[in-house]
Amino acid sequence: MIDLSKILHTPWYIDYLNSIPRETLLAILENSFTEIYVLDKEGKIVYANPAVTRLYGINPEDIVQKDSKQIKEGLWDPYSFDLTKVSHRAIVTENIYYKTNRSIICINVPVYNDQNEFEFMISTSLDNIGAVDLSYRDVRNPIESIDLGFSDRVIGKNKLFKQCMSDLEKAAKTDCNLLILGESGTGKSYIAQTVHNQSRRSHNSFVAINCATIPDGLFESELFGYMPGAFTGANAKGKIGLLKSADGGTIFLDEIGDLSPKMQVKILDVLENKRFFPVGSNKPEHVNIRIIAATNQNLIHAIKEKKFRSDLYWRLNTVKVILPSLRQRKDDILFFITYFLNDFNKRYNTKKIFSKTIISYIINYDWPGNVRQLKNAVERMCILSDSIIVNESLFLRYLDQEEDIEEAYEESFNVEAFKKRTVIKLYSKYKSSRIIAKEMGVSQSTANLLINKYCI
Numbered sequence: 001m002i003d004l005s006k007i008l009h010t011p012w013y014i015d016y017l018n019s020i021p022r023e024t025l026l027a028i029l030e031n032s033f034t035e036i037y038v039l040d041k042e043g044k045i046v047y048a049n050p051a052v053t054r055l056y057g058i059n060p061e062d063i064v065q066k067d068s069k070q071i072k073e074g075l076w077d078p079y080s081f082d083l084t085k086v087s088h089r090a091i092v093t094e095n096i097y098y099k100t101n102r103s104i105i106c107i108n109v110p111v112y113n114d115q116n117e118f119e120f121m122i123s124t125s126l127d128n129i130g131a132v133d134l135s136y137r138d139v140r141n142p143i144e145s146i147d148l149g150f151s152d153r154v155i156g157k158n159k160l161f162k163q164c165m166s167d168l169e170k171a172a173k174t175d176c177n178l179l180i181l182g183e184s185g186t187g188k189s190y191i192a193q194t195v196h197n198q199s200r201r202s203h204n205s206f207v208a209i210n211c212a213t214i215p216d217g218l219f220e221s222e223l224f225g226y227m228p229g230a231f232t233g234a235n236a237k238g239k240i241g242l243l244k245s246a247d248g249g250t251i252f253l254d255e256i257g258d259l260s261p262k263m264q265v266k267i268l269d270v271l272e273n274k275r276f277f278p279v280g281s282n283k284p285e286h287v288n289i290r291i292i293a294a295t296n297q298n299l300i301h302a303i304k305e306k307k308f309r310s311d312l313y314w315r316l317n318t319v320k321v322i323l324p325s326l327r328q329r330k331d332d333i334l335f336f337i338t339y340f341l342n343d344f345n346k347r348y349n350t351k352k353i354f355s356k357t358i359i360s361y362i363i364n365y366d367w368p369g370n371v372r373q374l375k376n377a378v379e380r381m382c383i384l385s386d387s388i389i390v391n392e393s394l395f396l397r398y399l400d401q402e403e404d405i406e407e408a409y410e411e412s413f414n415v416e417a418f419k420k421r422t423v424i425k426l427y428s429k430y431k432s433s434r435i436i437a438k439e440m441g442v443s444q445s446t447a448n449l450l451i452n453k454y455c456i
C-alpha cells in the first residue's frame with residue numbers, strides 16, 4: 001500500500017486527491033505530452049501512456065504486461081531499472097533509442113510502500129535535444145536572448161562585428177550616407193536592409209540596385225527613368241526610375257565598386273544636389289533618399305588605379321563599416337549554425353542537430369564564401385543527413401563536392417590541408433585506423449591510406 005502522507009501532503013489535500021475520479025486521473029495520464037510508463041517490482045510494464053507512440057513509434061498495448069528488459073534489449077541503452085530499484089532516489093539517464101538514433105532523457109522515480117519496500121518505478125521521458133551535444137545546448141539559449149539592441153535577426157556577438165553594429169545603429173537614426181565594405185557573403189545587403197528597417201524611413205521603400213549587373217547603357221534610364229519617346233524602343237508613356245520609386249526611402253547601391261566612370265559622375269551629382277534629370281528631360285526631379293553603398297572591392301586600390309572617383313568615395317563614406325569575414329569571427333559560428341539550423345528545421349519540418357565533432361570541423365574551416373556559404377552548407381547537410389544527428393562525414397563530403405571553391409577564392413581554405421589536419425589530429429589522439437575511419441565517416445582502408453599519407 002502506498003502511503004500518500006509520505007509525500008508531505010496536508011490531510012485535507014490527501015482527502016481531496018482521494019476524491020478525484022479515476023477517469024479524471026486516467027485522462028490526465030493518457031493526455032500527458034510527456035511519456036510516462038510504470039514498471040512493477042519485477043520490471044514488468046504495468047502502464048504506458050500514448051506518448052510512447054510519439055517518442056518510440058510503439059503502442060502502449062504492445063508493451064504493457066511485458067518484461068521491460070526484453071522490450072528494451074538492443075533498442076534502448078542503458079537499462080536503468082535495476083539501479084533505480086535499489087537507489088532510493090530518482091535516477092536520471094541519457095538513453096539512446098537506436099531505432100531513431102535519438103537521445104532521450106529518462107527520469108526514473110522509485111516508489112516505496114509503507115514498509116519501505118520497492119513497489120514500482122515511474123519513468124518519464126523527454127526528448128533530449130540539447131544533451132547530445134552540450135556545446136549546441138550552450139549556444140541555444142544565448143541565441144534566443146541575443147542582445148544586439150538593433151535587430152534580433154542579425155546574428156553576431158563577436159567584438160569586431162558588434163562594433164560595426166553599434167556604429168550602424170547610430171547611423172540608422174540619421175540620414176547620413178553609409179558605406180558597407182566586406183568580403184562577399186559577409187552580410188552587407190542583409191545589414192543594409194536592417195539599417196533601413198531600423199531607420200525612420202522604414203515605412204518607405206528600400207530599393208536595391210546591383211551596379212554590377214545592370215548594363216552601362218541601361219543604368220541611367222533604370223535609375224533616373226525617362227521621358228516619353230526619349231529613345232528608340234522606349235516605352236511611349238515614359239518610365240519612373242528607381243530613384244524616384246525610392247523617394248522618402250533608401251537606395252542600396254550594391255557592388256558600387258563596379259560602377260562605370262560615367263555613372264559615378266551621375267551618382268555624385270545626385271548625392272551633392274539631391275536631384276537628377278530623367279533621360280530626355282532637362283527639368284530636374286528632386287528626391288529625398290538615403291544612399292547606402294556596398295562593395296567587396298578595395299576602393300582605395302580602385303582610386304589609386306583611377307577606376308573609382310575619390311570625391312564619390314568621400315561622399316559615400318560619411319559612416320563606413322568593414323564587416324569582418326567569418327574567419328575573423330569564428331566565435332559567431334556556433335550562433336550561426338544554431339540560427340540557420342532552427343530556420344531550416346522549421347522550413348523542412350525536421351529536428352536535425354549537429355554532432356559536437358561536425359561543429360568543431362565547421363569552426364576549423366575558413367569559409368571563403370563567409371556567412372552565405374555557411375548557410376548553404378548547413379541547409380545542404382540538413383537535407384542530406386539520414387539521421388537526426390548530422391555528423392562530420394557529411395561535412396567532409398561537402399568539402400569534397402566544393403573542391404572547386406579553391407579556384408574560386410584566391411586565399412581559400414585548402415581542402416587537402418583540412419583533411420591532413422583532421423587526420424593528424426585524430427591519429428595523435430586515437431592511434432587507431434578503425435576509430436579514425438568511424439570519426440571521419442570513411443572506410444578503414446581509406447583511413448589507413450590517409451594515415452600513411454599524412455602521419456607516417
Ligand SMILES: Nc1ncnc2c1ncn2[C@@H]1O[C@H](COP(=O)(O)OP(=O)(O)OP(=O)(O)O)[C@@H](O)[C@H]1O
Pocket residue numbers: 153154155156182183184185186187188189190191254295296371372375
Ligand atoms: N549577421 C547575420 N545574421 C543573419 N544572417 C546573416 C548575417 N550576415 C549574413 N547573413 C546571411 O548571409 C547571406 C549572405 O548575406 P548578404 O547577401 O547580405 O552578403 P553580401 O555581403 O551582401 O554578399 P555579396 O558581396 O556577395 O553581395 C544572406 O542569406 C543573409 O541572410
